[in-house]
Amino acid sequence: MTNVSFPEQDAVREWLLPEVLHGKYASDPTDFLALDSLLSPAERNERDVVRQFVETELRPHTREWFKTKPPLRELTRLFGRHRMFGKLIGQAAQIPPAVSFGLQMLELEAGDTAFRQLVSTQDNLVMFALARYGSPEHRAEWLPQLATGEAIGCFALTEPGAGSDIAGMRTVARHDGRDWVLNGQKRWITNGVDADVAIVWAKTEGGIRGFVVPTKTKGFSAVEIADKVSMRHSSSTELSFSDVRLPEAALLPLGSGPRPPLSCTSEARYGILWGAAGAARDCFHAALSRSLERTQFGHPLAAFQMTQQRLAEMCSKVCHATMLAIHLGRLREQGRVTAAQLSLGKLRNVQAGLEVAREARALHGGDGITLGFSPIRHLLNLEAVSTYEGTHEIHTLAVGRALTGIDAFR
Ligand SMILES: Cc1cc2nc3c(=O)[nH]c(=O)nc-3n(C[C@H](O)[C@H](O)[C@H](O)COP(=O)(O)OP(=O)(O)OC[C@H]3O[C@@H](n4cnc5c(N)ncnc54)[C@H](O)[C@@H]3O)c2cc1C
Structure with a gap:
Protein backbone atom coordinates (compact mmCIF):
# COMPACT_ATOMS: atom_id res chain seq x y z
CA MET A 1 0.00 0.00 0.00
CA THR A 2 1.43 3.41 -0.97
CA ASN A 3 1.92 5.63 1.99
CA VAL A 4 0.86 9.08 0.76
CA SER A 5 1.40 11.82 3.29
CA PHE A 6 -1.27 14.47 3.79
CA PRO A 7 0.94 17.46 2.80
CA GLU A 8 1.76 15.83 -0.57
CA GLN A 9 -1.94 15.53 -1.29
CA ASP A 10 -2.58 19.21 -0.63
CA ALA A 11 -1.42 20.32 -4.07
CA VAL A 12 -3.82 17.90 -5.74
CA ARG A 13 -6.68 19.03 -3.56
CA GLU A 14 -5.99 22.70 -4.27
CA TRP A 15 -6.02 21.99 -7.99
CA LEU A 16 -9.31 20.10 -7.77
CA LEU A 17 -11.29 22.43 -5.58
CA PRO A 18 -9.40 25.69 -5.02
CA GLU A 19 -12.45 27.65 -3.96
CA VAL A 20 -13.69 25.02 -1.52
CA LEU A 21 -10.27 24.54 -0.01
CA HIS A 22 -9.63 28.23 0.33
CA GLY A 23 -9.66 27.83 4.09
CA LYS A 24 -7.84 24.45 3.78
CA TYR A 25 -9.65 22.57 6.55
CA ALA A 26 -12.79 23.23 8.52
CA SER A 27 -11.76 25.43 11.44
CA ASP A 28 -14.52 23.90 13.59
CA PRO A 29 -15.71 20.61 12.08
CA THR A 30 -18.67 20.50 14.47
CA ASP A 31 -19.90 23.78 12.98
CA PHE A 32 -18.92 23.03 9.40
CA LEU A 33 -21.41 25.47 7.84
CA ALA A 34 -20.53 28.25 10.30
CA LEU A 35 -24.10 28.25 11.62
CA ASP A 36 -22.81 30.31 14.52
CA SER A 37 -23.11 33.23 12.12
CA LEU A 38 -26.91 32.84 12.36
CA LEU A 39 -26.76 33.57 16.09
CA SER A 40 -26.51 36.91 17.85
CA PRO A 41 -23.50 37.61 20.09
CA ALA A 42 -25.80 37.32 23.14
CA GLU A 43 -27.08 33.91 21.98
CA ARG A 44 -23.52 32.69 21.40
CA ASN A 45 -22.46 33.90 24.86
CA GLU A 46 -25.38 32.24 26.61
CA ARG A 47 -24.74 29.04 24.64
CA ASP A 48 -21.08 29.06 25.65
CA VAL A 49 -22.03 29.39 29.33
CA VAL A 50 -24.27 26.30 29.09
CA ARG A 51 -21.58 24.39 27.18
CA GLN A 52 -19.11 25.19 29.93
CA PHE A 53 -21.61 24.09 32.59
CA VAL A 54 -22.09 20.74 30.81
CA GLU A 55 -18.38 20.17 30.32
CA THR A 56 -17.35 20.98 33.90
CA GLU A 57 -20.31 19.93 36.05
CA LEU A 58 -22.07 17.18 34.11
CA ARG A 59 -19.97 15.38 31.50
CA PRO A 60 -17.40 14.07 34.01
CA HIS A 61 -20.22 12.09 35.70
CA THR A 62 -22.08 10.72 32.68
CA ARG A 63 -20.41 7.31 32.77
CA GLU A 64 -20.99 6.77 36.49
CA TRP A 65 -24.58 8.10 36.36
CA PHE A 66 -25.44 5.67 33.58
CA LYS A 67 -24.85 2.94 36.14
CA THR A 68 -26.10 4.54 39.34
CA LYS A 69 -28.36 7.47 38.30
CA PRO A 70 -27.58 11.02 39.40
CA PRO A 71 -28.91 12.26 42.75
CA LEU A 72 -31.91 14.02 41.25
CA ARG A 73 -32.58 16.51 44.03
CA GLU A 74 -29.01 17.85 44.03
CA LEU A 75 -28.93 17.84 40.25
CA THR A 76 -32.19 19.79 40.05
CA ARG A 77 -30.86 22.37 42.54
CA LEU A 78 -27.63 22.61 40.55
CA PHE A 79 -29.69 23.26 37.39
CA GLY A 80 -31.68 25.86 39.32
CA ARG A 81 -28.53 27.67 40.44
CA HIS A 82 -27.35 27.74 36.84
CA ARG A 83 -30.71 29.20 35.74
CA MET A 84 -31.64 26.28 33.53
CA PHE A 85 -35.39 26.48 34.29
CA GLY A 86 -38.03 28.97 33.23
CA LYS A 87 -36.33 30.70 30.33
CA LEU A 88 -39.51 30.85 28.25
CA ILE A 89 -41.94 31.35 31.15
CA GLY A 90 -43.13 34.88 31.84
CA GLN A 91 -41.80 36.25 28.56
CA ALA A 92 -45.28 36.70 27.07
CA ALA A 93 -44.89 40.43 26.48
CA GLN A 94 -41.52 40.16 24.75
CA ILE A 95 -40.07 38.16 21.90
CA PRO A 96 -39.55 34.69 23.44
CA PRO A 97 -35.82 33.84 23.51
CA ALA A 98 -36.63 30.65 21.60
CA VAL A 99 -33.26 30.17 19.90
CA SER A 100 -31.36 30.89 23.09
CA PHE A 101 -33.52 28.35 24.94
CA GLY A 102 -33.03 25.86 22.10
CA LEU A 103 -29.25 26.25 22.25
CA GLN A 104 -29.43 25.51 25.97
CA MET A 105 -31.29 22.28 25.18
CA LEU A 106 -28.80 21.38 22.44
CA GLU A 107 -25.83 21.79 24.77
CA LEU A 108 -27.49 19.85 27.60
CA GLU A 109 -28.30 16.89 25.37
CA ALA A 110 -24.78 16.92 23.94
CA GLY A 111 -23.94 15.86 27.52
CA ASP A 112 -26.80 13.40 27.96
CA THR A 113 -30.47 13.23 26.98
CA ALA A 114 -31.46 13.11 30.66
CA PHE A 115 -29.98 16.59 31.26
CA ARG A 116 -32.19 18.04 28.53
CA GLN A 117 -35.09 15.92 29.73
CA LEU A 118 -34.83 17.36 33.24
CA VAL A 119 -35.49 20.82 31.79
CA SER A 120 -38.16 19.50 29.40
CA THR A 121 -40.09 17.96 32.31
CA GLN A 122 -39.60 20.62 34.97
CA ASP A 123 -39.92 23.60 32.65
CA ASN A 124 -41.71 22.79 29.36
CA LEU A 125 -44.24 20.42 30.89
CA VAL A 126 -44.79 21.34 34.56
CA MET A 127 -43.95 25.05 34.75
CA PHE A 128 -45.55 25.70 31.37
CA ALA A 129 -48.79 23.94 32.46
CA LEU A 130 -48.90 26.03 35.65
CA ALA A 131 -48.05 29.28 33.87
CA ARG A 132 -50.53 28.76 31.03
CA TYR A 133 -53.43 26.97 32.74
CA GLY A 134 -52.92 27.51 36.48
CA SER A 135 -54.50 30.00 38.89
CA PRO A 136 -52.47 32.94 40.33
CA GLU A 137 -52.21 30.88 43.55
CA HIS A 138 -50.78 27.86 41.69
CA ARG A 139 -48.23 30.06 39.99
CA ALA A 140 -47.27 31.86 43.19
CA GLU A 141 -46.89 28.64 45.16
CA TRP A 142 -45.01 26.48 42.67
CA LEU A 143 -43.23 28.47 39.97
CA PRO A 144 -40.54 30.08 42.18
CA GLN A 145 -39.52 26.80 43.82
CA LEU A 146 -39.58 24.92 40.54
CA ALA A 147 -37.42 27.62 38.92
CA THR A 148 -34.75 27.38 41.62
CA GLY A 149 -34.87 23.59 41.65
CA GLU A 150 -36.01 23.52 45.29
CA ALA A 151 -39.06 21.58 44.15
CA ILE A 152 -39.25 18.80 41.55
CA GLY A 153 -42.26 18.46 39.27
CA CYS A 154 -43.63 15.66 37.12
CA PHE A 155 -46.22 15.58 34.35
CA ALA A 156 -48.66 12.68 34.33
CA LEU A 157 -50.52 12.11 31.08
CA THR A 158 -49.63 8.64 29.71
CA GLU A 159 -51.38 5.57 31.11
CA PRO A 160 -50.80 1.82 30.80
CA GLY A 161 -53.66 1.64 28.27
CA ALA A 162 -53.41 5.15 26.78
CA GLY A 163 -50.12 6.23 25.22
CA SER A 164 -50.38 7.66 21.72
CA ASP A 165 -54.16 7.85 22.10
CA ILE A 166 -54.63 9.98 25.18
CA ALA A 167 -58.39 10.12 24.65
CA GLY A 168 -58.38 6.52 25.93
CA MET A 169 -57.30 7.63 29.42
CA ARG A 170 -59.08 6.00 32.36
CA THR A 171 -57.92 8.17 35.25
CA VAL A 172 -60.99 9.97 36.53
CA ALA A 173 -61.67 12.89 38.85
CA ARG A 174 -65.16 13.23 40.25
CA HIS A 175 -66.69 15.85 42.47
CA ASP A 176 -67.45 14.85 46.05
CA GLY A 177 -68.97 17.81 47.87
CA ARG A 178 -66.48 20.64 47.41
CA ASP A 179 -63.59 18.23 46.84
CA TRP A 180 -62.27 16.28 43.86
CA VAL A 181 -61.51 12.57 44.20
CA LEU A 182 -58.90 11.15 41.84
CA ASN A 183 -58.56 7.48 40.86
CA GLY A 184 -56.42 5.79 38.22
CA GLN A 185 -52.91 5.01 37.06
CA LYS A 186 -50.24 6.69 34.99
CA ARG A 187 -47.18 5.11 33.38
CA TRP A 188 -43.80 6.30 32.15
CA ILE A 189 -43.88 9.43 34.28
CA THR A 190 -40.43 11.02 34.40
CA ASN A 191 -39.13 11.81 37.91
CA GLY A 192 -42.39 10.64 39.54
CA VAL A 193 -40.64 8.98 42.52
CA ASP A 194 -38.78 12.18 43.47
CA ALA A 195 -41.41 14.76 42.56
CA ASP A 196 -42.97 17.15 45.08
CA VAL A 197 -45.81 18.04 42.76
CA ALA A 198 -47.51 16.26 39.87
CA ILE A 199 -49.61 17.76 37.11
CA VAL A 200 -52.18 15.00 36.62
CA TRP A 201 -54.55 14.88 33.66
CA ALA A 202 -57.84 13.11 34.30
CA LYS A 203 -61.27 12.67 32.80
CA THR A 204 -64.06 14.68 34.43
CA GLU A 205 -67.67 15.28 33.51
CA GLY A 206 -66.41 18.38 31.73
CA GLY A 207 -63.76 16.54 29.69
CA ILE A 208 -60.01 16.13 30.35
CA ARG A 209 -58.77 18.50 33.08
CA GLY A 210 -55.46 19.08 34.79
CA PHE A 211 -54.90 18.88 38.57
CA VAL A 212 -52.06 20.14 40.73
CA VAL A 213 -51.34 17.24 43.09
CA PRO A 214 -48.77 17.48 45.88
CA THR A 215 -47.21 14.01 45.93
CA LYS A 216 -47.55 13.78 49.72
CA THR A 217 -51.34 13.62 49.33
CA LYS A 218 -52.85 10.46 50.82
CA GLY A 219 -53.56 7.81 48.17
CA PHE A 220 -50.76 8.97 45.81
CA SER A 221 -48.03 6.41 45.15
CA ALA A 222 -45.09 6.12 42.76
CA VAL A 223 -43.09 3.04 41.78
CA GLU A 224 -40.03 3.12 39.57
CA ILE A 225 -40.12 1.14 36.29
CA ALA A 226 -37.30 -1.41 36.52
CA ASP A 227 -34.74 -2.65 34.00
CA LYS A 228 -34.80 0.35 31.68
CA VAL A 229 -31.87 0.21 29.25
CA SER A 230 -32.45 3.63 27.72
CA MET A 231 -32.26 7.02 29.49
CA ARG A 232 -30.68 5.41 32.50
CA HIS A 233 -29.80 8.82 33.98
CA SER A 234 -33.45 9.51 34.76
CA SER A 235 -36.21 7.59 36.48
CA SER A 236 -39.50 6.62 34.87
CA THR A 237 -42.37 5.71 37.13
CA GLU A 238 -45.81 4.28 37.42
CA LEU A 239 -48.15 6.47 39.48
CA SER A 240 -51.31 5.27 41.20
CA PHE A 241 -54.14 7.37 42.62
CA SER A 242 -56.39 5.64 45.07
CA ASP A 243 -59.17 7.96 46.25
CA VAL A 244 -56.78 10.93 46.25
CA ARG A 245 -58.85 13.74 47.77
CA LEU A 246 -58.06 17.22 46.50
CA PRO A 247 -59.55 20.64 47.19
CA GLU A 248 -61.47 22.43 44.46
CA ALA A 249 -58.47 24.75 44.10
CA ALA A 250 -56.32 21.85 42.83
CA LEU A 251 -58.02 22.11 39.43
CA LEU A 252 -56.12 24.00 36.72
CA PRO A 253 -58.85 26.56 36.02
CA LEU A 254 -57.98 27.40 32.42
CA GLY A 255 -58.56 25.08 29.48
CA SER A 256 -60.29 21.74 29.12
CA GLY A 257 -60.16 18.79 26.73
CA PRO A 258 -57.04 17.30 25.12
C1 LIG B 1 -38.27 7.50 28.80
C2 LIG B 1 -39.70 7.94 28.71
C3 LIG B 1 -40.14 9.05 29.44
C4 LIG B 1 -41.49 9.44 29.38
N1 LIG B 1 -41.90 10.50 30.17
C5 LIG B 1 -43.25 10.77 30.22
C6 LIG B 1 -43.75 11.76 31.14
O1 LIG B 1 -42.98 12.39 31.88
N2 LIG B 1 -45.09 11.97 31.20
C7 LIG B 1 -45.97 11.29 30.39
O2 LIG B 1 -47.18 11.54 30.51
N3 LIG B 1 -45.53 10.34 29.51
C8 LIG B 1 -44.20 10.07 29.41
N4 LIG B 1 -43.74 9.10 28.54
C9 LIG B 1 -44.72 8.35 27.74
C10 LIG B 1 -44.61 8.59 26.24
O3 LIG B 1 -45.10 9.85 25.91
C11 LIG B 1 -45.33 7.42 25.55
O4 LIG B 1 -44.49 6.28 25.70
C12 LIG B 1 -45.62 7.68 24.08
O5 LIG B 1 -46.63 8.64 23.92
C13 LIG B 1 -46.04 6.40 23.33
O6 LIG B 1 -47.06 5.72 24.03
P1 LIG B 1 -46.91 4.16 24.32
O7 LIG B 1 -45.57 3.91 24.92
O8 LIG B 1 -48.09 3.74 25.08
O9 LIG B 1 -46.88 3.47 22.88
P2 LIG B 1 -48.19 3.08 21.97
O10 LIG B 1 -49.10 4.26 21.86
O11 LIG B 1 -48.73 1.80 22.50
O12 LIG B 1 -47.48 2.84 20.57
C14 LIG B 1 -46.81 1.60 20.23
C15 LIG B 1 -46.44 1.66 18.74
O13 LIG B 1 -47.62 1.76 17.93
C16 LIG B 1 -47.52 2.88 17.06
N5 LIG B 1 -48.85 3.50 16.87
C17 LIG B 1 -49.72 3.91 17.82
N6 LIG B 1 -50.82 4.45 17.24
C18 LIG B 1 -50.61 4.42 15.91
C19 LIG B 1 -51.37 4.84 14.77
N7 LIG B 1 -52.55 5.46 14.88
N8 LIG B 1 -50.84 4.62 13.54
C20 LIG B 1 -49.63 4.01 13.39
N9 LIG B 1 -48.88 3.59 14.42
C21 LIG B 1 -49.35 3.79 15.66
C22 LIG B 1 -46.56 3.84 17.76
O14 LIG B 1 -45.96 4.72 16.83
C23 LIG B 1 -45.57 2.87 18.40
O15 LIG B 1 -44.59 2.50 17.48
C24 LIG B 1 -42.40 8.72 28.56
C25 LIG B 1 -41.94 7.63 27.81
C26 LIG B 1 -40.61 7.24 27.88
C27 LIG B 1 -40.18 6.03 27.07
Missing part, protein backbone atom coordinates in the same frame (compact mmCIF):
# COMPACT_ATOMS: atom_id res chain seq x y z
CA ARG A 259 -55.62 20.64 23.94
CA PRO A 260 -54.00 21.81 27.21
CA PRO A 261 -51.94 18.63 27.78
CA LEU A 262 -51.08 18.44 24.09
CA SER A 263 -49.92 22.07 24.11
CA CYS A 264 -47.52 21.15 26.94
CA THR A 265 -46.11 18.19 25.03
CA SER A 266 -45.75 20.42 21.97
CA GLU A 267 -43.71 22.81 24.10
CA ALA A 268 -41.46 19.93 25.19
CA ARG A 269 -41.15 18.76 21.58
CA TYR A 270 -39.55 22.05 20.68
CA GLY A 271 -36.73 21.38 23.17
CA ILE A 272 -36.40 17.79 21.97
CA LEU A 273 -35.77 18.76 18.37
CA TRP A 274 -32.89 20.95 19.52
CA GLY A 275 -31.59 18.35 21.94
CA ALA A 276 -31.40 15.66 19.26
CA ALA A 277 -29.09 17.96 17.25
CA GLY A 278 -26.85 18.18 20.33
CA ALA A 279 -26.67 14.40 20.76
CA ALA A 280 -25.86 14.08 17.04
CA ARG A 281 -23.10 16.68 17.32
CA ASP A 282 -21.52 14.91 20.27
CA CYS A 283 -21.56 11.57 18.42
CA PHE A 284 -20.08 13.12 15.28
CA HIS A 285 -17.36 14.80 17.33
CA ALA A 286 -16.52 11.48 19.01
CA ALA A 287 -16.41 9.69 15.64
CA LEU A 288 -14.18 12.32 14.06
CA SER A 289 -11.74 12.28 16.97
CA ARG A 290 -11.63 8.52 17.03
CA SER A 291 -11.07 8.25 13.27
CA LEU A 292 -8.09 10.62 13.49
CA GLU A 293 -6.55 8.84 16.49
CA ARG A 294 -7.00 5.19 15.60
CA THR A 295 -4.69 3.56 13.08
CA GLN A 296 -5.44 0.40 11.10
CA PHE A 297 -3.60 -0.91 8.01
CA GLY A 298 -0.92 1.70 8.66
CA HIS A 299 -3.25 4.71 8.35
CA PRO A 300 -5.61 6.61 10.59
CA LEU A 301 -9.19 5.46 10.00
CA ALA A 302 -9.86 9.01 8.78
CA ALA A 303 -7.59 8.46 5.77
CA PHE A 304 -9.86 5.84 4.21
CA GLN A 305 -12.38 7.05 1.64
CA MET A 306 -15.21 5.12 3.23
CA THR A 307 -14.51 6.70 6.61
CA GLN A 308 -14.53 10.14 5.03
CA GLN A 309 -17.86 9.34 3.39
CA ARG A 310 -19.26 8.28 6.74
CA LEU A 311 -17.94 11.43 8.40
CA ALA A 312 -19.25 13.67 5.62
CA GLU A 313 -22.71 12.15 5.97
CA MET A 314 -22.68 12.51 9.73
CA CYS A 315 -21.51 16.11 9.38
CA SER A 316 -24.28 16.82 6.88
CA LYS A 317 -26.92 15.41 9.23
CA VAL A 318 -25.62 17.48 12.16
CA CYS A 319 -25.70 20.62 9.99
CA HIS A 320 -29.23 19.89 8.72
CA ALA A 321 -30.56 19.18 12.21
CA THR A 322 -29.03 22.37 13.61
CA MET A 323 -30.26 24.50 10.71
CA LEU A 324 -33.76 23.09 11.05
CA ALA A 325 -33.74 23.83 14.78
CA ILE A 326 -32.54 27.41 14.29
CA HIS A 327 -35.14 27.98 11.57
CA LEU A 328 -38.01 26.67 13.72
CA GLY A 329 -36.66 28.78 16.60
CA ARG A 330 -36.76 31.92 14.49
CA LEU A 331 -40.31 31.09 13.36
CA ARG A 332 -41.24 30.65 17.00
CA GLU A 333 -39.73 34.00 17.92
CA GLN A 334 -41.97 35.54 15.27
CA GLY A 335 -44.99 33.69 16.69
CA ARG A 336 -45.39 31.77 13.43
CA VAL A 337 -44.40 28.18 14.20
CA THR A 338 -47.12 25.53 13.94
CA ALA A 339 -47.55 22.27 15.88
CA ALA A 340 -47.16 20.30 12.63
CA GLN A 341 -43.84 22.03 11.91
CA LEU A 342 -42.63 21.03 15.37
CA SER A 343 -43.76 17.47 14.62
CA LEU A 344 -41.67 17.51 11.44
CA GLY A 345 -38.71 18.95 13.38
CA LYS A 346 -38.99 16.34 16.13
CA LEU A 347 -39.26 13.35 13.84
CA ARG A 348 -36.53 14.55 11.43
CA ASN A 349 -33.98 15.52 14.06
CA VAL A 350 -34.47 12.48 16.26
CA GLN A 351 -34.12 10.29 13.16
CA ALA A 352 -30.93 12.16 12.20
CA GLY A 353 -29.64 11.79 15.76
CA LEU A 354 -30.28 8.04 15.71
CA GLU A 355 -28.53 7.63 12.35
CA VAL A 356 -25.48 9.64 13.43
CA ALA A 357 -25.28 7.85 16.80
CA ARG A 358 -25.48 4.43 15.14
CA GLU A 359 -22.79 5.27 12.57
CA ALA A 360 -20.55 6.86 15.21
CA ARG A 361 -20.95 3.80 17.40
CA ALA A 362 -19.94 1.55 14.49
CA LEU A 363 -16.91 3.72 13.72
CA HIS A 364 -15.64 3.04 17.24
CA GLY A 365 -15.63 -0.70 16.54
CA GLY A 366 -15.72 -2.92 19.63
CA ASP A 367 -14.83 -0.04 21.93
CA GLY A 368 -18.02 1.61 20.70
CA ILE A 369 -20.18 -0.67 22.79
CA THR A 370 -18.54 0.50 26.02
CA LEU A 371 -19.40 3.51 28.14
CA GLY A 372 -15.91 4.85 27.50
CA PHE A 373 -17.35 6.51 24.37
CA SER A 374 -20.56 8.50 24.20
CA PRO A 375 -22.28 7.25 20.98
CA ILE A 376 -23.74 4.03 22.44
CA ARG A 377 -25.22 6.03 25.35
CA HIS A 378 -26.73 8.58 22.98
CA LEU A 379 -28.00 5.80 20.72
CA LEU A 380 -29.78 4.08 23.59
CA ASN A 381 -31.20 7.39 24.81
CA LEU A 382 -32.44 8.44 21.39
CA GLU A 383 -34.41 5.21 21.08
CA ALA A 384 -36.57 6.46 23.96
CA VAL A 385 -36.64 9.99 22.56
CA SER A 386 -38.08 8.68 19.30
CA THR A 387 -40.96 7.21 21.34
CA TYR A 388 -41.83 9.89 23.87
CA GLU A 389 -43.62 13.19 23.35
CA GLY A 390 -45.23 11.48 20.37
CA THR A 391 -43.74 8.54 18.48
CA HIS A 392 -42.19 8.79 15.02
CA GLU A 393 -45.39 7.41 13.49
CA ILE A 394 -47.69 9.79 15.39
CA HIS A 395 -45.67 12.81 14.20
CA THR A 396 -45.65 11.40 10.68
CA LEU A 397 -49.45 11.27 10.86
CA ALA A 398 -49.53 14.86 12.22
CA VAL A 399 -47.47 16.05 9.24
CA GLY A 400 -49.63 13.96 6.89
CA ARG A 401 -52.78 15.57 8.30
CA ALA A 402 -51.30 19.05 7.86
CA LEU A 403 -50.38 18.22 4.25
CA THR A 404 -53.62 16.55 3.18
CA GLY A 405 -56.28 17.77 5.57
CA ILE A 406 -57.13 14.11 6.21
CA ASP A 407 -56.93 12.65 9.73
CA ALA A 408 -55.46 9.13 9.43
CA PHE A 409 -54.94 8.50 13.15
CA ARG A 410 -57.73 5.95 13.39
